[in-house]
Amino acid sequence: MATEKMKLEVWKGDWGLPSVDPHCLAVLAYCKFSQVPVDVIKSGNPWRSPSGNFPVLRHGNSAYSRVTDIFTFLRKEHWGNDSHLTTKESADVIAFCAMLEEKLLPALLHLWWMDDKTYVDITRPWYAKAIPFPLSLFVPQQRQKRAEVRVLLTKGGDHITDAETESKIYKEAKECLNLLSYKLGDKEFMFGRKPSSLDAMVFGYLTPLLKAPLSSNTLQSHLQQCTNLCQLCNSILTTYFPVELKELAEKRKQEEDERKAQGGRTDMAEFPNRRRNMILAGLFAITAMVGYAFASGLIQVQISDSETGSSAKRFLPAPPQAVHRTGYDQSTVLDGQQQEGED
Amino acid sequence: MSLTEYAIQATLGGKKETANEPWPDDVILYQQYQVEQITLPDYAQCLAVETFLHMCGLKFRVEQRTNAEEMSPSGRKVPFIQVGPYLVSEFEPVVGFVNTKGFYLTKDMPDTERSEMRAYMSMIENIMGNAELYLAWLNTDIANEVTKPRYGCSYPWPLNWILPWRKQRDIRAKLKANEWAVKSLEEVCEEVKICCQALSERLEKKQFFFGDHPTELDALVFGHLYTIVTTILPGGHFTAVVQEFPNLAQFCKRIEDKYFKLGFD
Numbered sequence: 392m393a394t395e396k397m398k399l400e401v402w403k404g405d406w407g408l409p410s411v412d413p414h415c416l417a418v419l420a421y422c423k424f425s426q427v428p429v430d431v432i433k434s435g436n437p438w439r440s441p442s443g444n445f446p447v448l449r450h451g452n453s454a455y456s457r458v459t460d461i462f463t464f465l466r467k468e469h470w471g472n473d474s475h476l477t478t479k480e481s482a483d484v485i486a487f488c489a490m491l492e493e494k495l496l497p498a499l500l501h502l503w504w505m506d507d508k509t510y511v512d513i514t515r516p517w518y519a520k521a522i523p524f525p526l527s528l529f530v531p532q533q534r535q536k537r538a539e540v541r542v543l544l545t546k547g548g549d550h551i552t553d554a555e556t557e558s559k560i561y562k563e564a565k566e567c568l569n570l571l572s573y574k575l576g577d578k579e580f581m582f583g584r585k586p587s588s589l590d591a592m593v594f595g596y597l598t599p600l601l602k603a604p605l606s607s608n609t610l611q612s613h614l615q616q617c618t619n620l621c622q623l624c625n626s627i628l629t630t631y632f633p634v635e636l637k638e639l640a641e642k643r644k645q646e647e648d649e650r651k652a653q654g655g656r657t658d659m660a661e662f663p664n665r666r667r668n669m670i671l672a673g674l675f676a677i678t679a680m681v682g683y684a685f686a687s688g689l690i691q692v693q694i695s696d697s698e699t700g701s702s703a704k705r706f707l708p709a710p711p712q713a714v715h716r717t718g719y720d721q722s723t724v725l726d727g728q729q730q731e732g733e734d
Numbered sequence: 735m736s737l738t739e740y741a742i743q744a745t746l747g748g749k750k751e752t753a754n755e756p757w758p759d760d761v762i763l764y765q766q767y768q769v770e771q772i773t774l775p776d777y778a779q780c781l782a783v784e785t786f787l788h789m790c791g792l793k794f795r796v797e798q799r800t801n802a803e804e805m806s807p808s809g810r811k812v813p814f815i816q817v818g819p820y821l822v823s824e825f826e827p828v829v830g831f832v833n834t835k836g837f838y839l840t841k842d843m844p845d846t847e848r849s850e851m852r853a854y855m856s857m858i859e860n861i862m863g864n865a866e867l868y869l870a871w872l873n874t875d876i877a878n879e880v881t882k883p884r885y886g887c888s889y890p891w892p893l894n895w896i897l898p899w900r901k902q903r904d905i906r907a908k909l910k911a912n913e914w915a916v917k918s919l920e921e922v923c924e925e926v927k928i929c930c931q932a933l934s935e936r937l938e939k940k941q942f943f944f945g946d947h948p949t950e951l952d953a954l955v956f957g958h959l960y961t962i963v964t965t966i967l968p969g970g971h972f973t974a975v976v977q978e979f980p981n982l983a984q985f986c987k988r989i990e991d992k993y994f995k996l997g998f999d
Contacts, residue, residue: 482932483850489857489929541911550809570849 398449399429400439403521406602407639409433409632411517413499414458415446417595423631424586425472427465435521437530462588473587480582484589487574487581490567491596497542498564498610499596501557504538509605565613572617580623590627598624757835758818761794763787764802765813771800771888772812773881774965775866780813782825782957787815788993789948790837800888825957826855829950840949847944851951854936854943858951861929862958864914865922869972871905873919876967919971927975930959934979941988948989955982956989 399422401415410416410433422429429448440447442456448464455461465471473481503514518531547556571593580586581593597614601624605611615621629636684690765780766772772780787794794815803810807821814823815831822831840848870881885901886894909915914922933955937943942952959982962972977983 478935479938482935483853485928485932486850486853486857486936489860490853493856493860537911540907544908544911548809550807566852570852573845573849574853576846 397427397429398432400432400434400445400447400449402445403433403435404635405517406599406604407628407636408598408602409635410445411599411603412445413496413595413599415595416598417458417591418446418448418461420586420591420594420627420631421462421465421472421588422470424591425465425470427470436523436526438526458592471588472585475585476582476587480587483582484587487571487589488592490570491592494563494567495596497546497560499600500538500542501560502600502605502608502610504535505542505557509608510535513603513605561610564610568610568614568617568620572620575619575623577619579626586627590623593620594624594627598628757792757837759793761792762816763794763796763813764799764805764816765796766802767798767800767888771884773885774870774961774967775863776803776812777965778862778866778958778961779811779825780957781961782954783813783815783828785956785989785993786825786829786839786950786953787832789839789953790832792832792837825859825950825954839947840944843944843949851944851949854933854951855954857929857932858954858958861925862962864909864912865926865929865972866958866962867905868909868914868917868922869919869967871902872909872915873969875969877902879968923971923975926972927978930976930979930982934982937981937985939981952989956986960986960990 399418401410401419402412404410408416409419409431419431421427422431434445437443437445440456441454444456446456446458446461448455448461450464455464466473473484476484502509504510514535515531518534519527521527522530542560543553543556546560547553551559575581578584581589597620600611600614601621603611681690763780763784766776768777784796799805802812802814806812806814806823808814808823808827811824814821815828817831817835820831822828840851843851869876871877882898882902883894885898888894889897906915917925933943942948943955944951959976962976963983963986965973967973
């Protein structure tokens with residue numbers, strides 16, 4: 392029906408996911424559910440987006456960058472998958488989406504951007520790699536700052552410490568997961584057998600948490616205990632995104648092959664070389680600098696006896712041999728040479 | 735759920751008899767002066783808590799203080815109740831506290847319905863709460879003509895200018911952080927409309943949101959909608975939106991008749 396193909400730009404994927412960003416995942420899932428014909432562009436350059444963030448849906452001259460805007464736009468173009476819902480269920484969709492934003496999003500922002508371990512081990516390296524060079528120096532910090540402000544201003548305050556804020560938002564997030572799990576029950580999707588936009592949102596928020604290589608995170612282990620939610624995410628992933636899973640399997644296999652072929656020696660062999668090179672480079676640099684300093688007269692070694700040395704002599708440039716002399720008769724030799732020169 | 739409630743549960747956990755102690759007679763709910771001082775978002779919160787306590791059939795008396803905001807234990811959030819040695823502020827902690835005292839509105843609720851109720855409560859807090867803050871503090875006309883003079887009314891000259899300005903700055907920072915500040919007034923009205931539509935569809939022709947008995951959600955919805963409908967602000971943006979839904983207006987009337995007419999006699 393669309394005369395022109397829509398273009399959807401999203402953050403790149405990883406860990407077997409089509410994208411790592413919750414909102415991008417939600418939009419991708421929504422598009423797959425209702426088979427919207429979009430060209431998906433996986434990008435890492437936030438300057439391509441008018442809002443500095445993804446997802447961005449472009450159609451003709453207009454660009455939509457907020458998830459709700461994108462959903463509204465798609466619905467207007469009759470690409471909806473919520474048409475089978477009753478009005479009451481549509482109301483539930485709005486309510487649960489608000490709950491996800493209010494209760495779960497702060498915890499996820501905290502986990503990805505404010506938890507030191509996750510930020511240093513996963514988030515920062517991932518974004519530094521995904522974003523092209525000059526931007527990668529400051530965009531991750533910018534995003535971290537934004538997440539921090541959002542979490543602290545909406546959930547924290549002067550009356551509680553950051554640690555208390557943290558425990559509060561994680562508690563709320565766990566409760567939110569429980570409520571979602573009750574709502575899902577043993578149904579295939581939130582509202583029966585067909586996926587809805589709420590399933591897309593839940594998928595977006597939960598799958599990165601489920602698949603990311605976090606080490607012993609309480610929120611992740613809590614999610615793993617909600618088996619029906621995990622099942623929902625996995626079934627959406629296998630049904631609608633089979634390509635990414637295949638890619639992941641291939642990548643894993645490739646990595647394993649490489650490891651087998653090299654037998655883990657590369658790292659070991661590379662390491663001492665690097666240190667030796669560093670030391671050599673350092674030595675070379677120091678030698679060069681000291682040599683230059685002597686040659687240009689920045690450093691002068693001059694030793695003179697206290698009784699014969701006068702201030703006028705001390706400021707004369709020393710001849711080269713004087714520099715290396717260490718004898719007691721330094722000043723007399725010097726005087727002799729100068730007298731010869733004057734003669 | 736919040737920290738305060740968590741702390742209370744921890745303190746009460748050890749001594750069950752304290753938790754089951756009947757509701758004391760001298761419970762006080764503190765808020766700012768209703769006629770001259772209180773702002774729209776704060777009044778919605780106060781009314782929601784009052785309604786909830788009325789629904790539970792609990793006795794309390796309302797104390798109006800000019801500095802209620804500074805007295806609050808959770809950092810400038812009104813209202814708060816004083817029950818014996820405990821101070822509890824904001825809607826969800828109060829609900830949690832009342833539950834630990836053995837009074838429930840939703841004891842035998844199935845899990846699915848409970849999760850739906852919590853979702854709608856989040857929606858009210860997220861959409862209505864932010865929209866009210868936006869309208870009261872970020873809309874230039876309303877902030878300058880209504881909100882700031884009211885907020886500063888109890889302070890002498892330089893303070894009645896500085897404190898509202900500082901409050902406005904804080905609210906602006908908060909709404910900027912959760913991306914509400916960039917919205918236009920039309921967009922905010924649209925959000926409110928979506929929220930009301932969802933509530934209206936959920937309520938249908940029923941007396942309360944979940945069958946014949948009131949729940950926390952009813953108290954929260956009443957607090958916000960009644961405040962929006964009855965507060966006269968220049969422009970009247972939200973009032974017009976809410977009045978598009980006749981069943982919500984009837985709902986407000988019903989709750990008012992049931993819980994507030996008796997109290998004022």
